[in-house]
Amino acid sequence: MTGADDRPDIDALVAELRARVAARRERGEYPGGLEDDLDARFAHLQRHQVAPARPFDVRAQVARMAAALPLGRSRIGLTSARKGGAAVHQVVARAVARQTEGILQQVQAFAQPAAESIEALAEAVDRLDRTLREEVIPALDAVIERQAAAERQAAGATGGARHPGAGAS
Amino acid sequence: MEIHQIVASASPGDAVIEAALELREVLRRIAPSEVFAHHVDEALAGEVGPLADYAGRPGADRGRNVLVYHASVGEPAVCSFLLEGPERLVLVYHPVTAADHLVDLDPPLAALVLDGREELAALRPRVSLALAGSPDHGADLQTLGYDDVRLSPLPVDPGRLGALTPDRKVAASLDAHLQGPLVLAAGGILPHRRPDLLLSAYHVLVTYLVPDAYLAILGPCPRPGYRDVVESFRLQLNLHRAWLPGPAGAAARATWLRAAAVFVAAGDGEDVAASAQEAMAFGVPVVARAPAGTGIGAGAGIGIGATVAGAGLVLPPGDDPVLLAEAMAEVLGNDGVRRSLAAAGRRRAAAVDPDRDRAAFLTHLAEVV
Numbered sequence: 187m188t189g190a191d192d193r194p195d196i197d198a199l200v201a202e203l204r205a206r207v208a209a210r211r212e213r214g215e216y217p218g219g220l221e222d223d224l225d226a227r228f229a230h231l232q233r234h235q236v237a238p239a240r241p242f243d244v245r246a247q248v249a250r251m252a253a254a255l256p257l258g259r260s261r262i263g264l265t266s267a268r269k270g271g272a273a274v275h276q277v278v279a280r281a282v283a284r285q286t287e288g289i290l291q292q293v294q295a296f297a298q299p300a301a302e303s304i305e306a307l308a309e310a311v312d313r314l315d316r317t318l319r320e321e322v323i324p325a326l327d328a329v330i331e332r333q334a335a336a337e338r339q340a341a342g343a344t345g346g347a348r349h350p351g352a353g354a355s
Numbered sequence: 356m357e358i359h360q361i362v363a364s365a366s367p368g369d370a371v372i373e374a375a376l377e378l379r380e381v382l383r384r385i386a387p388s389e390v391f392a393h394h395v396d397e398a399l400a401g402e403v404g405p406l407a408d409y410a411g412r413p414g415a416d417r418g419r420n421v422l423v424y425h426a427s428v429g430e431p432a433v434c435s436f437l438l439e440g441p442e443r444l445v446l447v448y449h450p451v452t453a454a455d456h457l458v459d460l461d462p463p464l465a466a467l468v469l470d471g472r473e474e475l476a477a478l479r480p481r482v483s484l485a486l487a488g489s490p491d492h493g494a495d496l497q498t499l500g501y502d503d504v505r506l507s508p509l510p511v512d513p514g515r516l517g518a519l520t521p522d523r524k525v526a527a528s529l530d531a532h533l534q535g536p537l538v539l540a541a542g543g544i545l546p547h548r549r550p551d552l553l554l555s556a557y558h559v560l561v562t563y564l565v566p567d568a569y570l571a572i573l574g575p576c577p578r579p580g581y582r583d584v585v586e587s588f589r590l591q592l593n594l595h596r597a598w599l600p601g602p603a604g605a606a607a608r609a610t611w612l613r614a615a616a617v618f619v620a621a622g623d624g625e626d627v628a629a630s631a632q633e634a635m636a637f638g639v640p641v642v643a644r645a646p647a648g649t650g651i652g653a654g655a656g657i658g659i660g661a662t663v664a665g666a667g668l669v670l671p672p673g674d675d676p677v678l679l680a681e682a683m684a685e686v687l688g689n690d691g692v693r694r695s696l697a698a699a700g701r702r703r704a705a706a707v708d709p710d711r712d713r714a715a716f717l718t719h720l721a722e723v724v
Contacts, residue, residue, distance in 0.1 A: 194695045196668060203670075203681045215563060221676055224555040228588050237583035238590050319595040320532075327593045328562040 214339030244308045257294045357387040360423045363430035365392035365403040366575045368602040370629040374509040381713050429470025445484045461546035475499050483723045505719045510712035513636035513704045516609040525610040535567030536687050539615035541630035543574025544582045548622035558592045559680035570597040612637040617686045620659045628662040635700030641667030642682045666703035
């Protein structure tokens with residue numbers, strides 16, 4: 187398709203592409219009404235101003251969970267709105283420090299591996315979701331579209347044979 | 356005396372604002388020079404000042420400055436500011452496209468284009484010098500009553516991106532996710548840039564021709580509602596390898612272009628034409644759909660048709676996603692075609708001389724300074 191001086195012969199190439207599109211349509215590789223279908227889909231979305239559904243943000247929730255760890259006595263507030271209340275809280279905190287620490291250690295021992303497991307699960311789900319969306323679904327879509335086109339073509343050929351007058355109507 | 360530039364709206368990646376920023380460097384050799392806009396995207400907050408700040412510039416109160424106004428769509432606030440000011444006014448005309456071409460595609464923009472033409476007619480007595488980027492645009496300006504229009508193409512340097520360091524964030528994202536040939540488009544998510552046609556063509560491409568191809572449409576999405584519709588279309592067609600990353604600065608564009616296998620333009624405009632020039636400078640083959648015959652920029656102007664003609668694969672006007680997809684597939688799959696288009700594009704980009712255009716601009720400006 188190149189002319190003199192390696193310049194592309196655009197007109198020849200466009201003509202070749204048009205012929206190729208026509209041939210593929212003829213062979214049924216492109217379903218009839220493909221462009222109209224795509225146009226109609228977009229026009230419908232535009233007419234109704236359709237907005238995409240926002241997916242649940244797992245990562246943000248996992249980040250919130252991670253920010254809540256590690257558990258510790260220092261994160262228990264000792265302030266009070268009442269006069270002298272803060273001092274009372276500090277005294278009580280010191281009095282029950284051993285028990286509080288014991289509880290916190292037990293909960294932390296559960297929460298840390300639980301959080302790590304949830305993070306790993308979220309990562310795995312995210313990866314799976316990406317694989318599905320970016321690889322599996324598009325590939326399936328392509329196969330289904332091609333199969334549908336082939337079935338339409340086959341049905342057209344068979345239907346034409348059974349009902350010779352169908353085309354005229 | 357100071358020489359400042361005025362634009363209605365400033366957003367990153369916009370061809371007019373990028374040209375204005377480049378001209379600012381040229382103007383600063385002569386006099387203090389800034390760029391002011393009515394709407395300023397926060398990404399450009401340090402580079403472009405709000406229009407209201409102009410009043411604080413030396414000489415603004417005495418009208419001793421020269422204002423270079425980049426006129427595109429209508430903006431009443433800017434028009435009033437220019438009509439009421441005493442400064443000498445230089446007009447640089449950047450038509451979007453013919454309003455009649457936009458009426459069906461984008462009624463709000465069509466209205467803005469018509470408003471812009473009315474404002475241009477109103478500004479005519481105030482304008483000391485009128486500049487147009489191409490003979491077509493000059494002729495269009497003459498229909499609005501501007502008798503003396505000078506030709507002054509915007510100084511675009513398509514090769515300058517090649518020297519930029521890659522944008523780390525974009526490079527990392529491409530490293531992580533790009534696993535097939537990338538079809539790159541620019542111009543943003545606006546109706547007249549035809550993101551719907553690009554997505555339809557890409558749908559045909561990955562369904563029937565090149566299943567592992569990716570698509571990225573760079574550029575701003577100024578209307579959230581329209582972006583939602585385009586995003587819904589993308590999701591409905593399951594085009595998860597089609598990306599709408601938003602506006603891209605120079606370094607980001609350079610990174611995208613280094614990764615691109617083909618550049619595609621479905622719409623027209625200075626932004627798209629400038630992006631196509633950049634793609635050609637990078638040796639990325641260009642596929643473009645010729646704009647409709649009645650539109651500004653369809654002829655020998657600085658629209659996509661004129662920019663790419665003879666150096667890229669220009670398809671006839673029309674909304675044919677299948678033909679567009681076949682053209683993409685041909686460039687992706689045919690080494691000879693790809694090499695030939697890349698070489699032709701490089702030659703075209705090398706012929707662009709921004710210094711000549713800068714000199715032409717300054718020569719014209721000297722008449723009013």
